[in-house]
Amino acid sequence: MSIEVRFRIDRGEFSLDVDLSVPAHGVTSLFGPSGCGKTTLLRAIAGLERHRDGFLKVGDMIWQAAERFVPPHRRPLGYVFQEASLFAHLSVRRNLEYGVKRVPEDQRRVALTQAIDLLGIGPLLERRPDRLSGGERQRVAIARALAVSPRLLLMDEPLAGLDVNRKQEILPYIESLHNQLDIPVIYVSHSPDEVARLADHLVLLEAGRVVATGGIHEMLTRLDSPLAHGTDAETLIEAAVAGHDDTYHLTHLDFAGGRFTVVRKPLPVGSTVRLRVAARDVSLTLEHQSGTSILNIFPATVDELIPEGEAQVMVRLMVGGVPMLARVTRKSASVLDLRPGKPVYAQAKSVALLS
Amino acid sequence: MLNESDLTALAITLKLAGLSTLILLLLGTPLAWWLARTRWRFKFLLEAVVALPLVLPPTVLGFYLLVALGPHGPVGGAMEALGGRPLAFTFTGLVIGSVFYSMPFVVQPLQDAFTAVGRRPLEVAATLRASPLDRFFTVALPLARAGFFTAAVLGFAHTLGEFGVVLMIGGNIPGETQVVSIAIYDHVEGLEYTHAHWLSAGLLLMSFLMLAAVYALNRRFRVVQP
Numbered sequence: 001m002s003i004e005v006r007f008r009i010d011r012g013e014f015s016l017d018v019d020l021s022v023p024a025h026g027v028t029s030l031f032g033p034s035g036c037g038k039t040t041l042l043r044a045i046a047g048l049e050r051h052r053d054g055f056l057k058v059g060d061m062i063w064q065a066a067e068r069f070v071p072p073h074r075r076p077l078g079y080v081f082q083e084a085s086l087f088a089h090l091s092v093r094r095n096l097e098y099g100v101k102r103v104p105e106d107q108r109r110v111a112l113t114q115a116i117d118l119l120g121i122g123p124l125l126e127r128r129p130d131r132l133s134g135g136e137r138q139r140v141a142i143a144r145a146l147a148v149s150p151r152l153l154l155m156d157e158p159l160a161g162l163d164v165n166r167k168q169e170i171l172p173y174i175e176s177l178h179n180q181l182d183i184p185v186i187y188v189s190h191s192p193d194e195v196a197r198l199a200d201h202l203v204l205l206e207a208g209r210v211v212a213t214g215g216i217h218e219m220l221t222r223l224d225s226p227l228a229h230g231t232d233a234e235t236l237i238e239a240a241v242a243g244h245d246d247t248y249h250l251t252h253l254d255f256a257g258g259r260f261t262v263v264r265k266p267l268p269v270g271s272t273v274r275l276r277v278a279a280r281d282v283s284l285t286l287e288h289q290s291g292t293s294i295l296n297i298f299p300a301t302v303d304e305l306i307p308e309g310e311a312q313v314m315v316r317l318m319v320g321g322v323p324m325l326a327r328v329t330r331k332s333a334s335v336l337d338l339r340p341g342k343p344v345y346a347q348a349k350s351v352a353l354l355s
Numbered sequence: 356m357l358n359e360s361d362l363t364a365l366a367i368t369l370k371l372a373g374l375s376t377l378i379l380l381l382l383g384t385p386l387a388w389w390l391a392r393t394r395w396r397f398k399f400l401l402e403a404v405v406a407l408p409l410v411l412p413p414t415v416l417g418f419y420l421l422v423a424l425g426p427h428g429p430v431g432g433a434m435e436a437l438g439g440r441p442l443a444f445t446f447t448g449l450v451i452g453s454v455f456y457s458m459p460f461v462v463q464p465l466q467d468a469f470t471a472v473g474r475r476p477l478e479v480a481a482t483l484r485a486s487p488l489d490r491f492f493t494v495a496l497p498l499a500r501a502g503f504f505t506a507a508v509l510g511f512a513h514t515l516g517e518f519g520v521v522l523m524i525g526g527n528i529p530g531e532t533q534v535v536s537i538a539i540y541d542h543v544e545g546l547e548y549t550h551a552h553w554l555s556a557g558l559l560l561m562s563f564l565m566l567a568a569v570y571a572l573n574r575r576f577r578v579v580q581p
Binding site: 046048071072073074077078079081083085087088089098099102103144145148 | 475476478479480481482483484485486487489493494497498500
């Protein structure tokens with residue numbers, strides 16, 4: 001099952017020309033700088049703006065084709081706007097019920113209580129929207145969109161208007177949607193951080209055109225993608241909790257290329273986590289270092305390298321089939337004689353757990 | 356104190372203001388909604404027409420209405436041809452005149468209120484399965500309710516103070532078209548200052564109380580200056 005999106009929008013100085021197919025499961029992130037057409041595309045998918053030249057198919061439902069345009073209120077979707085946009089004249093409870101009441105009973109697959117629990121808004125139900133904090137408002141807006149049992153959830157930078165603490169408050173809730181409900185999500189963002197935490201699939205947009213699209217792991221480490229450059233370039237790795245070391249208070253995480261050892265986290269053995277390794281934290285050696293404080297060392301092969309400014313080089317490694325980025329100086333690359341196919345050891349100085 | 360004809364004039368005035376306000380709310384709501392939402396490039400022309408009674412001498416409006424509603428006018432003539440009587444110098448004619456005369460006082464606050472609601476809440480409602488009509492009644496109307504209060508009070512109060520239009524198309528028929536403002540004029544003409552005082556003070560107090568209520572309950576919306 002997939003979501004097929006084709007739109008040609010021409011507004012004089014701005015034009016959007018998109019022909020996309022993304023998986024109808026997991027979180028697909030529309031990523032790009034502001035003004036690249038992310039929100040326009042999302043609104044076209046929702047049917048909030050009608051564009052003549054478009055085709056839209058979600059799973060087996062055709063929402064727009066040559067002569068056919070399903071108006072937004074007949075599309076089984078959920079939409080979370082950048083500003084929570086709660087109805088000011090209704091309490092939190094009545095805001096949540098507004099959509100539920102309009103969905104026929106046999107199409108309700110998400111119980112209202114489930115949406116309330118997922119977003120942790122039980123204590124807020126009798127409040128008025130103007131008595132809520134920004135973070136609480138956005139959680140109510142997400143629950144409201146979920147409660148209509150959408151077959152597709154559209155989120156337009158739901159965290160953009162919030163400060164760092166509020167973002168940290170909401171992110172875990174959005175992550176849990178992902179794990180607990182089988183609803184495909186299209187998530188508009190310009191924050192690499194949010195994308196790294198949430199996305200499974202990435203669509204890179206620039207000036208109204210799709211630059212690249214693919215799985216998140218691949219997209220972050222493809223050297224022809226803008227995400228694989230700059231100081232924030234990073235690798236995401238899914239790993240399984242293999243066990244805990246009680247003596248030194250550590251946790252072991254296994255992936256195809258070996259084992260990460262990190263400071264102990266209260267995670268059940270067997271659960272999967274997403275790890276983030278910044279390219280600037282990965283150094284390379286030709287031999288396995290023994291006298292080092294670094295715990296995470298993996299045998300790797302150089303796959304590709306590309307100059308990064310005047311002084312540095314971005315190296316794409318393969319670690320047991322898993323791509324990983326390392327950023328080293330041009331001098332080091334020359335001293336180590338790095339070239340595709342060369343076996344090296346990758347040392348990860350620090351590793352962050354995302355979930 | 357007030358005599359019987361004063362009380363009759365008062366009753367006619369209140370009935371006229373009430374009926375006109377009701378009609379204006381019914382006609383003005385769709386008009387204001389349309390004006391607030393349309394992207395039609397000539398919408399300013401219609402807005403100017405709605406606002407005309409704010410600046411036009413009431414006698415001008417009354418004169419044209421008299422011509423239109425009288426036995427030789429298009430509306431009055433049609434009424435006569437259908438076996439009715441012309442609308443000039445009738446209570447119905449007064450209601451028609453008042454609807455035109457007070458139109459901006461109802462349409463403008465409603466239009467402002469609908470504009471203040473904005474598109475976003477309606478888009479949200481659309482993504483929550485509400486049809487266009489459903490969105491209007493469950494989102495736009497409740498969010499614009501303060502505007503309705505302002506519109507109703509201003510429309511009512513402005514019709515109470517009507518004089519020129521009434522005189523032109525209603526004449527001064529006691530028990531049919533004689534309203535308070537004209538009764539006051541009659542009393543002054545007849546040097547009955549006591550009666551004029553009572554009626555004037557009554558009208559003054561009523562108008563003040565209504566406007567005070569608008570300003571007190573409703574500080575968020577622009578109020579048209581009468």
